Amino acid sequence: xxxxxxxxxxxxxxxxxxxxxxxxxxxxACQNALSSKNLVxxxxxxxxxxxxxxxxxxxxxxxxxxxxxxxxxxxxxxxKLFFHFLRIQGTLGFVLTxxxxxxxxSPDLANNALPLYLxxxxxxxxxVMGKIFVLLALLSLITWVPGETLFLIQCSLAGASxxxxxxxxxxxxxxxxxxxxLVFSLLALALSAWIKRRRAAGAALLGVFFFGAGFGQxxxxxxxxxxxxxxxxxxxxxxxxxxxxxxxxSVGISAADAWVALVAISAFCLLLLQKKVKxxxxxxx
Amino acid sequence: MNGQEAGQRIVFEDVSKFYGEVLGVNRVNLSIPxxxxxxxxxxxxxxxxxxxxxxxxxRPTRGRITVLGISPDEPxxxxxxxxxxxxxxxxxxxxxxxxxxxxxLRVSGRPHLAADRLAGQAxxxxxxxxxxxxxxxxxxxxxxxxxxxxxxxxxxxxxxxLDEPLNGLDPLIRAETIALFRTLAQxxxxxxxxxxxxxxxDAVSDQVVLLSNGYVVAEGQIHxxxxxxHEQPMQILIRCNKPGDLASQVFQQDCVxxxxxxPDGQGLLVKTRDAGRFYLLLNRIAxxxxxxxxxxxxxxxxxxxxxxxxxxEEPTK
Numbered sequence: 053x054x055x056x057x058x059x060x061x062x063x064x065x066x067x068x069x070x071x072x073x074x075x076x077x078x079x080x081a082c083q084n085a086l087s088s089k090n091l092v093x094x095x096x097x098x099x100x101x102x103x104x105x106x107x108x109x110x111x112x113x114x115x116x117x118x119x120x121x122x123x124x125x126x127x128x129x130x131x132k133l134f135f136h137f138l139r140i141q142g143t144l145g146f147v148l149t150x151x152x153x154x155x156x157x158s159p160d161l162a163n164n165a166l167p168l169y170l171x172x173x174x175x176x177x178x179x180v181m182g183k184i185f186v187l188l189a190l191l192s193l194i195t196w197v198p199g200e201t202l203f204l205i206q207c208s209l210a211g212a213s214x215x216x217x218x219x220x221x222x223x224x225x226x227x228x229x230x231x232x233x234l235v236f237s238l239l240a241l242a243l244s245a246w247i248k249r250r251r252a253a254g255a256a257l258l259g260v261f262f263f264g265a266g267f268g269q270x271x272x273x274x275x276x277x278x279x280x281x282x283x284x285x286x287x288x289x290x291x292x293x294x295x296x297x298x299x300x301x302s303v304g305i306s307a308a309d310a311w312v313a314l315v316a317i318s319a320f321c322l323l324l325l326q327k328k329v330k331x332x333x334x335x336x337x
Numbered sequence: 338m339n340g341q342e343a344g345q346r347i348v349f350e351d352v353s354k355f356y357g358e359v360l361g362v363n364r365v366n367l368s369i370p371x372x373x374x375x376x377x378x379x380x381x382x383x384x385x386x387x388x389x390x391x392x393x394x395x396r397p398t399r400g401r402i403t404v405l406g407i408s409p410d411e412p413x414x415x416x417x418x419x420x421x422x423x424x425x426x427x428x429x430x431x432x433x434x435x436x437x438x439x440x441x442l443r444v445s446g447r448p449h450l451a452a453d454r455l456a457g458q459a460x461x462x463x464x465x466x467x468x469x470x471x472x473x474x475x476x477x478x479x480x481x482x483x484x485x486x487x488x489x490x491x492x493x494x495x496x497x498x499l500d501e502p503l504n505g506l507d508p509l510i511r512a513e514t515i516a517l518f519r520t521l522a523q524x525x526x527x528x529x530x531x532x533x534x535x536x537x538x539d540a541v542s543d544q545v546v547l548l549s550n551g552y553v554v555a556e557g558q559i560h561x562x563x564x565x566x567h568e569q570p571m572q573i574l575i576r577c578n579k580p581g582d583l584a585s586q587v588f589q590q591d592c593v594x595x596x597x598x599x600p601d602g603q604g605l606l607v608k609t610r611d612a613g614r615f616y617l618l619l620n621r622i623a624x625x626x627x628x629x630x631x632x633x634x635x636x637x638x639x640x641x642x643x644x645x646x647x648x649x650e651e652p653t654k
Binding site: 061062063065066067068070073076077080084087159160163164165166167168169170171172173174175 | 392393394412413414415416417418419420421423425426427428429430431432436440441443444445446447448451455488492493494495
């Protein structure tokens, strides 16, 4: 019969709040992502266009410059400017996602590291949250954060009347960015969870966009319909942004259909993550 | 079992786990006290499933599990009390040994200072101080095994669940690790180990759980389990100066099934169906002039019990 002294004391100190623990995963994932010099260089490049826009807005309100060129304004700083800004930053964001996203979940799965996370007081949802937060943060920094900053710059230069007319754009910039960020991030994470090789997952992300676009076009052409655009992610996002920025649209599907398709794609990505992010794997046969 | 007792044990009540049509474990009833408990069984017998069940990583298809009175449905409480070391060599990329422990302590909710202190303590416990700030990718198999062990015990759990924790360790580190398990068990921890190395299981365990094809074949202290196997005669090795004479005397007794002189000529191996009667008989023989040096059960170990109950699917001896 073994005799146990029971002198062992389990940890009885303070605990950090549960909501904050996912940030530990984000911190290490971000550190890992930003360890690539190429990525840091590309990330810095993503701020060139916002900086150019800020300078352009300043120039557009500089009386001396306007007088020099003998014009009242160089361009109209309205919805179209912010709409184009978001399209360009969205494209840059997609490439950034293709760099960062595939490396988030696939190494953990390839190394069977998930039980290590999940045998802590830490749920699957918190794990996904921790990983996706890296993309949310990086993409936010190049989309809605500079977008809203430009909006504020324009407000401060143009005055209260411009703000009153264009106040609705605050939510458009944020919502348009949020749609891009969420769709890109969920898609990248789902592919990262299902494809264990990082490069293959990156290629698959590009493939989903380009193959979807090509296949959608083919359906539209062969079946003489516009419903093929429902599998074209770029067109779906463009259609939603057209609506948000009150722009004329060339995409042949309704905004409501585009919203529904994007929600369905996001839900499917979450389902893929739910299926794959687990602490064990059953190998049959 | 009352509530207080259940609060100090790991309890499985009629637990079954099926992965679709694949059987994990079936109708498991266990009550594991503090100390070192070894799960023994061939590949696919359900050891890892049992471990995943007690750590809440998989949910039972049927039945109920409590770990020190906590249901796996309460992960926030459960994982403060349980440390798990999986059999996989699994590490997030790019981390040093210290970062590995520190990050998981933060995930477990330890504040910065506590995480730093606990990571340091665990690294000391597994003798990895010098390699703590090197990347795990550069560690040897034994070092990786030790840092995995450290991550399981760094948050000071009350139950340690260790899947094949001695794999890849050299003999010296193996002995140190077993000593660490013993210390932890003596302090009142539940240390659950799965292992294929039966002589180590024998040396280290307070109790064993034998598994085969998803079923618990036997559980308890190995001596007690052996006594319950009535269909296999007990083997007793008697070291003496006249094994031939002893053999002729014991053969006359109906409780003796077989007697064989040991290959070194210094002892007799006896198989008996009634060990109690045989020991009484041996006392009488000893008084008759044969000098008996030692009497010890020869098949009162995990290996023998394993062979009797599970048979040919042997793990490593």
